[in-house]
Amino acid sequence: MAVVVRAGAAPMWWLGVFAAGIGVLVPGITGRRIGVMAGAALFIVATAVVAYWRRRRYTDLARSAARASKHDVLQDRAVSARNWRRGHRWWLLLAFLAVLGSAFAVPAAGGMLLAGCGAGLRLKAAWLGRRERAEDALLWVRVDWLAANGGRPAGKAVKAYRSTGIAAGDAAPGGARRRTAALV
Template sequence: MGRGSYALARVAVVVRAPAGWLWWAGLVGAGIGALVPGLTGRRIGLLAGAALFLLTAGGVFAARRRRYAELARGATRAGRSVFLQDRAVTLRNWRRARRWWLLLAFLACVASSFAVPAAAGLAMAGAGAGLWAKSLWLGGLERSAETLLWVRAERARSSPAAGPVRGYLTTGLAAGDAAPGGARR
């Protein structure tokens, strides 16, 4: 990259990146867990899993929303020297950095099914659903402001609302290859 230039990743794409992986790994883990009778029985495990799904989805959706909104209100216009990172590159970077954690979480969901069938898998799926809902909420913020929110890629490694993130940058709605909310165009 040239002097003074840096890469930007879409905020909604970074939030949405783990949603599909958590959703599908959680559902597969819950499906495998439902095959095992477990210590508490399938019925109790599935009811506990349904409650955990709702609680986890709501908690993940509500977490840090105030910080996201604050950073979005204080966003500044991106300069001409920035590079806009493709959606596929953002997803690939996220997946590569966390593939072992996803595998360990999936294995933990399956292993916990011997105690409470399907509960941990449904909680994991709830986290994915909450992140997906938060990306849609961010898409609504982007549409209402008629701008796309971007963050420096190296600062958003853990979360686009983490401490190292000082502010967001904006571009017009036509920039990048992802629609508002982080979905494919």
Template sequence: MARGGHGLARVAVVVRAGAAPLWWLGLLAAGVGAALPGLTGRRIGLYAGAALFLVTAAAVALTGRKRYTTLAKATSKAGRNDLLQDRAVSARQWRRGHRWWLLLAFLAAVGSSWAMPAAGGMALAGAGVGLWLKAAWLGRREQADQLLLWVRVDWLRRGGAPAGKAVRGYRVTGVAAGDASPGGARRRRTAVPA
């Protein structure tokens, strides 16, 4: 990295990185849990799981929006020496750093099925959907402002979250920077007519 520059990761990519693992682990845990009768029975477990799915998705999607908005106002333009991290690298680093938490969450969701079948897994899947919704909300902000939000990688290593206490502000670039579209999804390549 050039002197004076920082490694930057897309905020929306880091938020979105946990969505797919939580979704798939949640579905797997719910499937395993649905095979068990549990203390409450399958029907009550599935109804409770559906309610937990909706509540968890809404809570994860809405939690921290004020902090993200505050940090988005405290932006500075990314410098010439700043290094923009690829989408795949940012997602891989988040997942590698949280793999034990994901495993513990999966085991807790499966273990809770002895009491209430499938409910824990559906709550886990709801957390994944909530992260997708939060990333989509960030994407709409980015499109409205025509700016992409980036966070310093060293701040992520200290705090772990793109809106954690270690983060003091975001860097911004134009919407063409990086390999992820607003919201953190893969950038679609458009064919250039010959």
């Protein structure tokens, strides 16, 4: 489940950083200094808002997590991330174009806002990872509920999470890739 939260973090972060870098090159209506200062404030606010948004819903769903049965379909980490990115690629492209266009008014602010959203998602995935480690269980969303929700792991169609042991699957707590030690 944290994999789906984390899937949007990297594209938003890098598209935001790239757009902010391009936005600094444009003088804009307000000027570069005001644009960068406004962008820094937007980055901080967006990071905090996205990191704390719907935490109660995540906590309630995690608290009511049922043990995954053999009939539950759970996806690999790579498949979940790829499906989320494919399903949201047009939204990411539109967001990137919007923040590039906003650079003509307020340089770099839109890009920093988008990067802040990516940073907030990464912080939320880290929070979920700490929660998974504390409970010693990975949290999963059933594939059919995730698809019915448009890729949102805490949307209305998600009734409860499924849990497995910490060693299940190919994802570590927090949605990171599981590191396997090389046999020497």
